[in-house]
Every structure is written in structure tokens, then in C-alpha cells.
Amino acid sequence: MEKLRVENVTKIFGKQSANAMKLVEKQMSKTEILQKTGATVGVYDASFTVNEGEIFVIMGLSGSGKSTLIRLLNRLIDPTGGEIFIDGEKITRLKKSQLQQIRREKMSMVFQNFGLFPHRTILENTQYGLEIRGIAKEEKRLKAEKALNNAGLLAYKDQYPHQLSGGMQQRVGLARALANDPEILLMDEAFSALDPLIRKEMQDELLELQANVQKTIIFITHDLNEALRIGDRIAIMKDGKIIQIGTGEEILTNPANAYIRTFLEDVDRSKVLTAEHVMVRAMTINVENDGPKVALQRMREEEISVLIAIDKQRQFKGYITATDALNAAQAGEKTVREIVQTDMPTVEPTTLIQDVLPIISDCPTPVAVVDDGKLRGILIRGVIIESLASATQEVEDHE
Amino acid sequence: MSNFLNQIPVLPVGDVVEDIMDWFTDTFSSVFKFIQTDGTALMDSVTNLLISIPPILFILLIAIVAFFATGKKFGLAIFSILGLLFIYNQQLWEQLMNTFTLVLFASVVAIIIGIPLGILMSKSTLADNIIKPILDFMQTMPGFVYLIPAVAFFGIGVVPGVFASVIFALPPTVRFTNLGIRQVSKELVEAADSFGSTGLQKLLKVELPIAKSTIMAGINQTVLLSLSMVVIASMIGAPGLGREVLSALQRAQVGNGFVAGISLVIFAIIVDRLTQSFNKKSL
Numbered sequence: 001m002e003k004l005r006v007e008n009v010t011k012i013f014g015k016q017s018a019n020a021m022k023l024v025e026k027q028m029s030k031t032e033i034l035q036k037t038g039a040t041v042g043v044y045d046a047s048f049t050v051n052e053g054e055i056f057v058i059m060g061l062s063g064s065g066k067s068t069l070i071r072l073l074n075r076l077i078d079p080t081g082g083e084i085f086i087d088g089e090k091i092t093r094l095k096k097s098q099l100q101q102i103r104r105e106k107m108s109m110v111f112q113n114f115g116l117f118p119h120r121t122i123l124e125n126t127q128y129g130l131e132i133r134g135i136a137k138e139e140k141r142l143k144a145e146k147a148l149n150n151a152g153l154l155a156y157k158d159q160y161p162h163q164l165s166g167g168m169q170q171r172v173g174l175a176r177a178l179a180n181d182p183e184i185l186l187m188d189e190a191f192s193a194l195d196p197l198i199r200k201e202m203q204d205e206l207l208e209l210q211a212n213v214q215k216t217i218i219f220i221t222h223d224l225n226e227a228l229r230i231g232d233r234i235a236i237m238k239d240g241k242i243i244q245i246g247t248g249e250e251i252l253t254n255p256a257n258a259y260i261r262t263f264l265e266d267v268d269r270s271k272v273l274t275a276e277h278v279m280v281r282a283m284t285i286n287v288e289n290d291g292p293k294v295a296l297q298r299m300r301e302e303e304i305s306v307l308i309a310i311d312k313q314r315q316f317k318g319y320i321t322a323t324d325a326l327n328a329a330q331a332g333e334k335t336v337r338e339i340v341q342t343d344m345p346t347v348e349p350t351t352l353i354q355d356v357l358p359i360i361s362d363c364p365t366p367v368a369v370v371d372d373g374k375l376r377g378i379l380i381r382g383v384i385i386e387s388l389a390s391a392t393q394e395v396e397d398h399e
Numbered sequence: 400m401s402n403f404l405n406q407i408p409v410l411p412v413g414d415v416v417e418d419i420m421d422w423f424t425d426t427f428s429s430v431f432k433f434i435q436t437d438g439t440a441l442m443d444s445v446t447n448l449l450i451s452i453p454p455i456l457f458i459l460l461i462a463i464v465a466f467f468a469t470g471k472k473f474g475l476a477i478f479s480i481l482g483l484l485f486i487y488n489q490q491l492w493e494q495l496m497n498t499f500t501l502v503l504f505a506s507v508v509a510i511i512i513g514i515p516l517g518i519l520m521s522k523s524t525l526a527d528n529i530i531k532p533i534l535d536f537m538q539t540m541p542g543f544v545y546l547i548p549a550v551a552f553f554g555i556g557v558v559p560g561v562f563a564s565v566i567f568a569l570p571p572t573v574r575f576t577n578l579g580i581r582q583v584s585k586e587l588v589e590a591a592d593s594f595g596s597t598g599l600q601k602l603l604k605v606e607l608p609i610a611k612s613t614i615m616a617g618i619n620q621t622v623l624l625s626l627s628m629v630v631i632a633s634m635i636g637a638p639g640l641g642r643e644v645l646s647a648l649q650r651a652q653v654g655n656g657f658v659a660g661i662s663l664v665i666f667a668i669i670v671d672r673l674t675q676s677f678n679k680k681s682l
Contacts, residue, residue, distance in 0.1 A: 180594070
């Protein structure tokens with residue numbers, strides 16, 4: 001069921017926003033608008049819908065407009081054009097008091113740097129949303145304590161935010177948002193300030209939480225891994241525009257090429273990855289000894305459908321598929337020599353990832369990494385994209 | 400060329416200002432008179448109350464407050480005892496109490512006016528643009544100048560002294576309040592907004608508490624500035640330590656001037672350290 005709908009929303013920063021808006025309607029580009037009017041386009045004609053109980057991830061690099069977009073949803077920033085609907089109600093036309101009501105009852109926000117009030121204890125922070133609504137003291141305390149308890153932080157309720165670690169602070173941020181029992185949770189780079197291990201942990205907790213409470217979550221991130229891990233659907237933003245919306249699977253199998261290129265451009269500047277860096281261990285079968293039954297057994301064990309064929313010297317020979325192995329086994333073949341296919345592309349360990357990408361994107365099988373005829377490993381599309389995403393992120397973190 | 404310049408008649412700026420002042424004084428004379436008589440009466444009674452406290456009790460009280468306010472350290476407490484005993488010994492106790500009242504009233508009035516003005520400036524760019532140059536003007540103008548309207552409105556005595564001190568001491572509280580609220584991090588303001596806070600809730604529950612230490616620094620400056628007006632205000636008849644300094648100056652009595660001056664410094668140090676430690680404690 002549709003929970004949130006965004007229709008042609010545009011945000012322009014700067015004095016000439018009215019003029020710039022006309023140019024946006026004429027489909028003029030962001031740079032042209034900047035040159036003509038001096039106004040910056042934060043979000044350019046964004047449209048999407050989010051369903052109830054869905055985790056919708058908006059992903060993009062810094063400056064792509066994703067943080068602006070999420071602030072348009074609760075109108076911390078007012079859109080210059082377009083409409084936003086929550087449960088069919090147009091929130092872009094609400095009066096101030098009605099807007100406050102929506103913010104109090106329907107949506108809570110979690111911030112990148114936690115947004116905890118330094119002068120309030122953990123409990124007082126958690127109570128903030130309830131306090132604003134004028135909830136009675138006892139009920140307020142009970143609800144806040146329950147939220148803290150769910151986050152495993154009840155013991156810290158009388159501490160101040162600066163006494164807690166980053167991960168704990170963000171758990172408080174999340175508990176504060178949930179104490180209000182909102183229908184929509186807006187999470188602005190909520191885990192980006194945390195170190196990688198804690199971040200993974202928090203992602204798991206969020207997924208677990210989502211399984212229990214079924215909120216509608218809008219999650220902003222610049223981390224592709226994170227987006228793939230938690231998003232039911234992902235919207236990718238670049239220069240204020242949404243360039244692709246789809247499930248993680250759809251985005252991986254049919255990536256918007258221009259976007260992957262931007263990733264590569266970013267990576268190239270600081271760090272050049274080669275095939276060797278991102279290859280994984282290959283599951284192999286020895287064409288000289290092993291038969292189809294051994295192949296099937298190994299595939300079952302490793303839960304894969306392709307084995308790389310090598311000889312005793314680990315020389316790369318090709319690959320065999322599960323279907324072929326099964327047919328061969330039923331036909332009573334003793335070796336797999338006959339079913340080895342050789343159309344698997346190979347690259348050197350020193351080949352650059354950007355040269356691997358065009359090969360791997362048109363190829364149904366993994367790509368073998370071969371050094372002087374010898375098999376070193378294989379490249380899998382998902383792993384490559386993941387490593388690119390994390391390399392990009394390292395670049396950003398260093399900036 | 401110089402002939403040509405001389406042809407321009409002298410612009411009657413001084414006359415105009417004087418006319419305005421006259422009109423002001425005449426029109427609001429009843430208000431001024433009311434403030435003058437009632438204000439004087441109120442301040443006199445406060446001073447009398449202070450004087451009626453036995454000095455030794457007063458000194459001990461200040462020492463105890465100093466001891467706890469500085470985190471149970473003896474430094475300021477001992478300094479307060481010795482310093483205040485010295486002032487008492489020099490027969491300046493009554494003058495000290497007069498000065499105390501003057502500083503107290505000037506600071507309180509400056510804070511009551513200053514904090515709301517600072518809040519207004521932080522919320523409205525228009526108010527910020529209008530008030531900032533006025534504050535600059537107030538701070539660049541020599542303190543003596545404020546004596547003129549003070550006398551015109553209120554005659555001589557302690558009330559015009561407070562009036563001049565308030566004008567002189569007001570700007571830091573206004574500026575620091577404005578600064579403190581503007582410095583509250585954007586994310587915290589957004590957090591407050593995102594939960595649906597009204598403007599007043601945001602101000603009282605988030606902005607003012609977070610800006611508190613900055614505002615307190617401004618108040619500390621305001622108190623010290625009003626203290627520095629004590630000598631100047633004595634020129635228009637405000638009683639207190641300032642008057643002692645002034646009369647020593649007029650009679651070229653170096654010794655008396657030194658004693659009264661040192662007493663003022665002692666008082667200033669105690670007031671400064673106390674207001675500062677209140678600030679630290681609240682962090």
C-alpha cells in the first residue's frame with residue numbers, strides 16, 4: 001500500500017529560485033541553470049512512491065542532493081516545486097501548525113551525527129518527542145524507557161550523550177525516534193559516522209527491528225553496500241536527479257552505466273584496483289582425475305552451479321556447469337573432459353577493474369584470473385561492485 | 400575652494416538633537432519623574448537593607464558562596480574575606496554597598512532587556528541588521544556621553560547612574576545571546592524541528608539551554624562593564640566607591656584615590672570570578 005508519494009519535487013537554493021524553476025520546467029540542465037540564474041538546484045524533478053512497511057534507500061555521493069531530498073519529506077526544507085503526499089494527504093500545502101502535527105505523529109528523523117541534545121540525559125533525549133506532544137509525565141517516561149530497553153540502553157538512561165560511544169549514541173537516536181511510534185522513519189546517513197563493524201551491527205539491528213515493527217523507512221546513504229544490505233528498493237541520485245530506482249538485484253544486474261563510471265572516476269583518483277585485489281578463490285575441479293559425480297558433489301557442498309576446470313598444474317582449462325555435469329553423470333561418463341566449456345573470458349591479475357567491467361557486464365559466467373596460464377582466482381560481478389563502492393567510500397572518508 | 404566650503408551654513412545637528420531631547424524630556428517628564436523617585440526609593444531601601452546586614456555576616460556569606468561556586472576551593476573564598484575586610488577597615492563599607500546596589504540594578508536591567516533583544520536578533524535577520532549597528536554605536540560612544548541624556552531625563556542621583564550604566568553595559572549580553580543561539584548546531588535545530596516543536600518549545604528546551612554558557616559569558620561582561628561605569632556615574636551624583644575615587648581626583652588626594660580604586664578592583668575581581676564560576680558549574 002502506498003504510504004508516501006513524491007511528485008516532481010524540485011528544490012532550488014538561491015535568490016533567483018522562481019526564474020530557475022521556469023528553466024527546470026523547460027528541462028534545462030543544472031549547470032545551465034546555475035550559469036543563467038546563479039541558483040543551485042538541490043533536487044531536480046524527483047518522483048517516487050514508497051510503500052507501507054518498505055525500506056526505501058536513497059543513495060548517492062556527497063552533493064547528489066540526497067540529504068536535501070529527505071529534508072523535503074518532512075519539510076525541514078520547503079520544496080520550490082512539486083507535491084509530496086503522505087497517506088494521500090498533500091503535505092506541501094499544510095499550515096505550520098498542521099505540519100507540526102504531522103511531524104509529531106507520523107514521522108521521526110534519525111541524524112548522521114545523532115542529533116542528541118547535549119544538555120539532556122539519555123532518558124530526557126528519548127522523551128523529547130513525547131514531551132513536545134504534551135504526553136503526561138508517567139506515560140512519557142514509560143514509553144521512553146520501553147524504547148531504551150528495546151535498544152538495550154536502559155542502564156544508561158541517566159547518562160549524558162557525550163558519555164556514550166558513537167554506536168550507543170545512534171541507538172539512542174533511533175530509540176528517540178521510535179519512542180514517538182511514528183509511521184515513517186527518516187534516516188539521514190544514520191550509520192555513516194560509525195565505524196564499519198558497528199555499522200554492520202546496526203544494519204542488522206535495523207533489519208531485525210523492521211521485521212518486528214514494520215515501519216516505512218526512508219534511508220539515506222552514500223554506501224552501496226549498505227544500500228544493498230538493507231534496502232527493499234534503492235533510488236540512486238546524481239546531481240540532484242534520481243537516475244535509477246529498483247531493487248538491489250535490478251540495479252546490480254542492470255546498472256546505470258554512467259553511474260558506475262562516476263564511481264570509477266572517483267576511485268581512479270586515489271586508488272587503482274586491479275583484478276588481483278578483488279578476485280575470490282575459485283572452486284575448481286581437476287579435469288584429469290575427477291568425474292561428473294565428484295563435480296556434482298562439490299557443487300552441492302559449496303552451493304554453486306559452476307566449477308572451474310584445471311589440470312594438475314593448476315593450468316586453466318575452462319569451466320563446467322551443473323546441468324552438463326548432471327547429464328554426464330546420468331550418461332555414465334567417467335571424466336568431465338568432454339563437458340568442459342572454454343568460452344569463459346580470462347584476465348591477468350594486473351588488469352585494471354575498469355577494463356574488467358565491460359567484459360564482465362556482458363558475460364553470464366564469472367571471469368577467470370589467469371597468470372601465465374595458471375588459475376589464480378575468479379571475478380564475480382557482485383564482489384567487484386561491492387569493492388568499488390567501498391573504495392569510493394574510503395575516498396569520501398578521507399576528504 | 401575653501402571660500403566655497405565656508406559658504407555652506409553650519410548644519411544645525413546639535414540644535415536638532417537638543418530639540419528632540421527637550422521634547423522627549425517634556426513629554427515624558429511624568430514617567431521619568433516616577434522612575435526617578437520610585438527607583439531611588441527602591442534602590443535606597445536595598446542599599447539600606449544591605450548595610451543593615453552585619454558586615455562580618457555578609458563577608459562570611461560571600462566567602463561560603465565563593466567556596467561552593469568555585470568547586471570547594473579555598474582561593475576565592477580567602478581572597479573575598481581578606482579583600483572585604485580590607486574595604487571594611489578602610490571605612491568604605493557603606494560606599495561598597497551603594498556600588499553593589501548600582502551594579503546589581505544596572506546588570507539586572509541590562510539582562511532583562513538584553514536577552515530578549517538577543518533572541519530577537521538570532522531569529523530575525525532584519526532585527527539583526529538593525530540592532531547590530533546600534534550596538535556598535537553604543538559601544539564606540541565614550542561612556543561619558545550617556546551621562547548627558549541620563550541627566551536630562553532623570554536629573555542627578557543613582558537612577559541616572561543606572562540608566563547610563565545600562566546603556567553602556569547592554570551590548571555584550573545582546574551580542575552573546577544572539578551568538579549563542581546562532582551557534583547551536585544545525586542538526587540539533589533540525590532534530591528539534593523534526594519532532595514538531597513549536598518555536599517557543601525549541602527556544603526553551605533546546606536553544607537557550609545549549610546557548611547558556613555563551614549567554615553567561617555575555618552576562619559576565621555586562622556585569623563588569625556596569626562596574627566600570629561606577630566612577631563615571633558618580634559624576635552625576637551616583638553614590639558609592641566611584642564617588643570616593645572622583646573626590647580624591649578632584650582634591651588630588653593620591654592616597655584616598657588609591658584606597659578607593661583598590662577597593663573597586665577587589666570588588667570587581669570577586670564579582671567576575673563568581674559570575675564566571677556559576678557559568679562553569681552549569682556546564
